[in-house]
Amino acid sequence: MVASAVASSSMSHLRFLHSYTFPRFESGQVQLKVAATAKVVMYQMIPPSSSAAPLIPTTVDVNLGDRSYPVYIGTGLLDHPHLLQRHIKGKGVLVVTNTKVAPLYLDKVIHALIVGNPNVSVESIILPDGEQYKNMDTLMKVYDKAIESHLDRHCTFVALGGGVMGDICGYAAASFPHGVNFIQIPTTVMAQADSSVGGKTGVNHRLGKNLIGTIYQPQSVLIDTDTLNTLPEREFASGFAEIIKCGLVADAEFFAWQERNMDALMARYPDALAYAIKRSCEIKAEIVCQDEMESGLRAILNLGHTFGHAIETSCGYGEWLHGEAVAVGTLIAVDMSYRLGWIDNSVVERANKIIKQAKLPTRPPANMTAEMFKSAMAVRMKLKIEMHGCIKGDYDRKALDETLHAFCKSLNQVFSFVLSVCNGRSFVVQ
Ligand SMILES: NC(=O)c1ccc[n+]([C@@H]2O[C@H](COP(=O)([O-])OP(=O)(O)OC[C@H]3O[C@@H](n4cnc5c(N)ncnc54)[C@H](O)[C@@H]3O)[C@@H](O)[C@H]2O)c1
Ligand SMILES: [Zn+2]
Secondary structure, eight states, X not given: OXXXXXXXXXXXXXXXXXXXXXXXXXXXXXXXXXXXXXXXXEEEEEOOOTTOSOSOOEEXXXXXXXXXXXEEEETTGGGOHHHHHTTOOSXXXXXXXXXXXXXXXXXXXXXXXHTTOTTOEEEEEEEOOSGGGXXXXXXXXXXXXXXXXXXXXXXXXXXXXXXXXXHHHHHHHHHSSSOOEEEEEEOSHHIIIIITXXXXXXXXXXXXXXXXXXXXXXXEEEEEGXXXXXXXXXXXXXXXXXXXXXXXXXXXXXXXXXXXXXXXXHTTOHHHHHHHHHHXXXXXXXXHHHOTTOSSGGGGGGTTHHHHHHHHHHHOBTTBOHHHHHHHHHHHHHHHHHHTTSSOHHHHHHHHHHHHHTTXXXXXXXXXXXXXXXXXXXXXXXXXXXXXHHOSSOOOXXXXXXXXXXXXXXXXXXXXXXXXXXXXXXXXXX
């Protein structure tokens, strides 16, 4: 599974993604040749002129029969009310957002929902912000608001925010009272490139990430890339873990494009960002359309997540951002794949390099032991599912142990380290 596309995979079910035509930035986008070797030509993008880029939403279709939906991607889309209004069902709308996003975009979204649309009545709920609030208590606040507002099964829930808002609101929409209309307005790279597409919804349990949830598709996803302008650096970088993952598992050309353009992406060049988000949505849509319920192929999108979820659960939700944990998890998965002989060392090097370029961590938290990884992973038994999703045969416990010990201190070392700190001494006990 791991890095199959980059390692010129023999997995035929992924090959369809490789035929994608390499993007040509012709209008408003100059390709500048900056380095060339005998074999490799690198391009670096420079920003488009401000007069470029017409305001036309790109649409990625998620084709799931009668549950198909469009993903609109573009700048300034929140200024186009019809894109939202055409997907509203019933008269009642509940916008679910949080304390950080509400001051930035709630008024704009409410305006887009009601302008020229007097029959619609919009309620909103502003939840506490953070992964640590992605739980049943917060979910209950959404139900409370919906019931107090006399919303019925003909209403629409709108998720406004990052992946946490999308997951909570989506789960509420799936279950109130037996499923209502649902629209995603994602505002982080993570949510725009990944979590808003594909229908996974849910909340965390103290024993494991996303342990409670369901798959429930939205009616539409509206990605206004302008909302990324307010995203802090750390949260911005975090989303690239999923974009890199997409390239690694499903599209070698996209991965190579990211390697050439990561600096432009980190500098938030709009065309580069729009392309990375669009391509990630396309890849996810193609995979979800073939395996919506994750009985096989879709599991490739979980690359790095078994290890990443273990970091998030062990550290306490919110300490490490999801993308940071996935970045390290991806490198652990890549390392293990190398030890198993599935990929060659060049993939390990490329994965490490691009994750550093994306300003993401490459090592787990200093106090996290191999035993902590295993205990958090055992709760879910997801390792087997992840491996079996795409690989024939059982996973190799020796390779897992070797990998975890390469990334972590052993329990003894951590204990010794803690002891020395507690004693106010800095000598190495062991
Ligand atoms: N459902 C899925 O398929 C799926 C896929 C990937 C991740 N996820 C989930 O998504 C969550 C992570 O998502 P995330 O990284 O977006 O985290 P997040 O939702 O916590 O957002 C990160 C931070 O950015 C803030 N924020 C959001 N938009 C902003 C904006 N435009 N300007 C300024 N601040 C803004 C948020 O309030 C938050 O403080 C995790 O819970 C993860 O499990 C789900
Ligand atoms: Zn993820």
